[in-house]
Amino acid sequence: MLQDAHRGADALSMQELQSRYDLAVALCPVPALMADVDGRIRCANAALYQLFGHDPGSLTGQAVEVLIPQSSRDRHPILRGAFAHQPAQRSMGQGREVFGLHVDGSLIPVEIGLSPVPLGAETEVFTTVVDISERRLNERRLREALDASATAMVLVAPDGTIELVNTMACELLGGAPRDLVGRNVDSFVPHHMRLQHSVFRQSYLSAPRPRAMTSGRELNVVGLDGHATPVHVALTPINGVGGQRIMATLVDLTDIHAKEQELQRHNARLSALNDELTQFAYSASHDLRAPLATIAGLLELCLEDLAAGETAETRRCIQDALTTARRNINKVEQVLTLARAGLDAIPDERIDLVATAQAIWDDMSSKWTTRPGFTIVTRGTAWLLTERPTLETIIENLLSNAIRFRDPAKASHWIELCFDTRSGTHLTLRISDNGTGIGTADKGRVFEMFRRSARSDGHGLGLAIVQKHVRRLSGDIRLDSSPGGSRFTITLPLRT
Secondary structure (H helix, E strand, O other): OHHHHHOOHHHOOHHHHHHHHHHHHHHOOOOEEEEOOOOEEEEEOHHHHHHHOOOOOOOOOOEHHHHOOHHHHOOHHHHHHHHHHOOOOEEEOOOOOOEEEOOOOOEEEEEEEEEEEEEOOEEEEEEEEEEOHHHHHHHHHHHHHHHOOOOEEEEEOOOOEEEEEOHHHHHHHOOOHHHHOOOEHHHHOOHHHHHHHHHHHHHHHHOOOOEEOOOOOOEEEEOOOOOEEEEEEEEEEEEEOOEEEEEEEEEEOHHHHHHHHHHHHHHHHHHHHHHHHHHHHHHHHHHOHHHHHHHHHHHHHHHHHHHHOOHHHHHHHHHHHHHHHHHHHHHHHHHHHHHHOOOOOOOOEEEEHHHHHHHHHHHHHOOOOOOOEEEEEEEOOOEEEEOHHHHHHHHHHHHHHHHHOOOOOOOOOEEEEEEEOOOOOEEEEEEEEOOOOOOHHHHOOOOOOOOOOOOOOOOOOHHHHHHHHHHHOOOEEEEEEEOOEEEEEEEEEOOO
């Protein structure tokens, strides 16, 4: 319409040309006004008067600043002067907030279009004003809906630029909206995957459809702080104003992975318990059958001796039967102790490893007339956060074995306990001795229940208990042995 008004301007008088411009403003379907280079309003249409609440005709001759909030009035003449120096069509309000001032003092969010209009030797400015209150309301409702989501949501432009993030995305990526919007989404992918991700993104845009990015593979996002988080990503194409966009929904898998790992640990413990149950069933049938048969045989002899009047022999057989029964009752109690190990929850304590080991050694070696040489070596910190009773049982059983299996053929007997935490991730505990050692045939079975050497007077449960306690602490145990002695190496994770 302005072009029609301007066409043939050379043939029209200034008054006729202004009339045509006034008509163009009046017929404009959106709020509009015409102002001179000094910012004085020459005319405005009914839609503009209705938008700002002024009486028809009351704005004529007033400065355009009357429609601008007080906070922006001081700098507006400077901006207006810059526009007059280099007039060109431009939009105001896209990408930033611009407000108009209603006559009642309320602010109206608007987008403003400016077009320079030559009028003889002068230039006037044709201005359109669009009320975007409804759009802002819808945007606010959309943002509230996105922020209410329990998953991170990121709106991405075709070139990979992030245009919108919700609250969960800010938490996941470690920044406020102002820190994230405008960045390329590729920058949040691990560095070694960025080039590939750019190619994947372009391929997706060629045939966009709702899909999951991480089916069958693991993907991490790297926040502004450098922290990598495992995520599941779903992509949804959105067609709207401004072209196609991609909504990426990211689900933080940290808790899920932790639960999966905990489930794996539970399954491992159940598998170990099943192994122990199988081993116990075998051991119970094999190792307890013989004592019961012995007791039964002794009782049969008692009956025969009673019938023959041999009371002394009967007494001896009963005494032997009692001795066998009591010894095996004790064995059953040890088995029950092993079965109960690891069932009760025990709080962690910060333990001084050296003081704890020394106290255990002093207590158990006090009954020996000749003590073996004992050395404690520490490499790294001497403190550990763990279950005190569980760790003490491990050390006590291993030291007890080292004491009992000394080699009488050697002039001196020594035991060394070493704590090594220099890795920063785990404790390596080594108990070494120069005892008799363990034969090659027995090495693979020393941790089985009731497995004991010919020189042992115990029940063969000590190392089985040690292994179970080590597993409880999420560690592992290894044996190295030769005729020169034995060394048990335990690895436990360090916890803070």
